[in-house]
Amino acid sequence: MFLFPRRLVSAAAWAVAGRVTMTIMGFDMRYLELKRKVREVRMWAIQGIAEAGSGHPGASFSAAEIMSTLYFRRMRHDPKDPAWQERDYFINSKAHSAPGYYSTLAVAGYFPPEELKTLRKLGSRLQGHPVRYSGRQKDHSVPGVEYSGGSEGIGLSVGVGIALASKLDGKKNRVYVMIGDGESNEGQIWEASMAAAKFKLDNLVAVLDRNRIQQDGFTEDIMPLDPAKNKWEAFNWQVFEVDGHRVEQLVDALNRASQVKDKPVMIVANTVKGNGIRHMANNPQWHGKAPSKKQTPVLLEELESEYFIAPSIIAGEKENYEDKIRKVEREGVEMIHLDVMDGKFVPNTTFLADTIKRLRRVTVLPFDAHLMIENPLAHIDEYIDARCDVITVHAEACNEDEFVQIQDRCLAAGISPGIAINPKTDIPEWLYPHISNVDVVIVMSVNPGFAGQKFMPEVLPKMVAVNKKLREHGFKGYIEADGGIDSTTLPQVYDAGARIFVAGNAVYGNVDVHTAVIQLRHKAAVALEKKLLDHATRIGIRGDWMKARKHILIPYASELGIEAELHAIK
Structure with missing residues (x-):
């Protein structure tokens, strides 16, 4: 079992009288x-x-x-x-x-x-x-x-x-x-x-x-x-x-x-x-x-604010990766994050493409592969063959020509391409001409290579600036926060524009995975409700919005500081 089988037939098999049909785009859609x-x-x-x-x-x-x-x-x-x-x-x-x-x-x-x-x-x-x-x-x-x-x-x-x-x-x-x-x-x-x-x-x-x-x-x-x-x-x-x-x-x-x-x-x-x-x-x-x-403007913002919880299976106690995947799959997480380390680009070593290929049989959940490896172009076909659904490489590990080749191979295989930047790295200027087909940008909030590091708060202003500049250049994808993400830091990166949250120790370092995922979702929900309430206030419909939303807002009232306002709404 796997998520999206790569091109099941050749493009030529779906071409009729010279047309390129929606089928070709459909079967390859990331x-x-x-x-x-x-x-x-x-x-x-x-x-x-x-x-x-x-x-x-x-x-x-x-x-x-x-x-x-x-x-x-x-x-x-x-x-x-x-x-x-x-x-x-x-x-x-x-x-x-x-x-x-x-x-x-x-x-x-x-x-x-x-x-x-x-x-x-x-x-x-x-x-x-x-x-x-x-x-x-x-x-x-x-x-x-x-x-x-x-x-x-x-x-x-x-x-x-x-x-x-x-x-x-x-x-x-x-x-x-x-x-x-x-x-x-x-x-x-x-x-x-x-x-x-x-x-x-x-x-x-x-x-x-x-x-x-x-x-x-x-x-x-x-x-x-x-x-x-x-x-x-x-x-x-x-x-x-x-x-x-x-x-x-x-x-x-x-x-x-x-x-x-x-x-x-x-x-x-x-x-x-x-x-x-x-x-x-x-x-x-x-x-x-x-x-x-x-x-309508607030409803559209809610729809645009969809988020993904992506547990990283290298975190926590060393145990069977298959069991780790099954545990979070039962909790309804959106993706599985796969931290690939080669011991060269980063000091530590985790698993490589052969392990991912074996794990692909376990679940249809999307695989979000973060390649912390040297020379990713030389190995990209291995991860495509392993049927990852998102493949992100580091800006520090490739130049423009190499990234474009990686991106093209991912797109041809129906895989979402992404790029990651370390805490002290800026988005390379050469990325912007290719940004329309980039689905993920990871802004690292720790130095890559070690699990369990503390979140670096100085990354937050950078994340805001990166998100803004990317959107100005036509970026339609997702900002991914990776490193030290837990129930305390998740609201901060949410406010900074991240919508994919890589949670390692916050999930697998908790004896109760169920509670850990619920806590992350709760914090994301509070951040969303705050954002929507602020928007409603700016456009002058705060009271109407709170009335329509009252049964949703009640569980978050104390965290949002709106208990008295809600109580006054009939």
């Missing part, structure tokens, strides 16, 4: 690039909903990773030719998630994202429910939409028809259908599921957006759907169950689905309605409610 696409989808969707004053943020946000993984990682499709005969089909049966669906299509290149701001307005083609693309420009249908969604519960039947027709015609098109919890109350869903099994439609993959909320409340109160996995298995489908907000799990399930023969596949994607905006998450009132337009 993990951190895909995460940014998901964020972008949510950001455009919420702007459209706020501008319209209506829409369905809950359903759009629960399905954001599902649709993004399909469009940016898995499906064969071409935004320049929506009717391309060799395309894969996406049927959005839960059509009320239209804002998220439109946003996905826009980010994929089917139409300008700015058009999302016309959602549900007179004269706009972005209606409350999508209308199938006709191929004609004047009828206001939306390029890329395969199915007119209104009454729900029908989309799986449409998908079955397309999949069966493709099989009868001997075509290779695959069909993906996204269905929702509420529409699973419909008998037609289960009639379609029987037909798909009867005709052995192994070119059909359904994804259940299992957010457990429908229009009137929680699904298990209205019409229980559990055990969903067992039910679909009983209808003779091959079923995979994943966390629907973990793109690595979705990619892995879709990879496995492509190998299934003579059965349709169901992916039960466990999600949270409204995921991404904390006060909307798992809250039935946000099924079809738009946020206040004046809150």
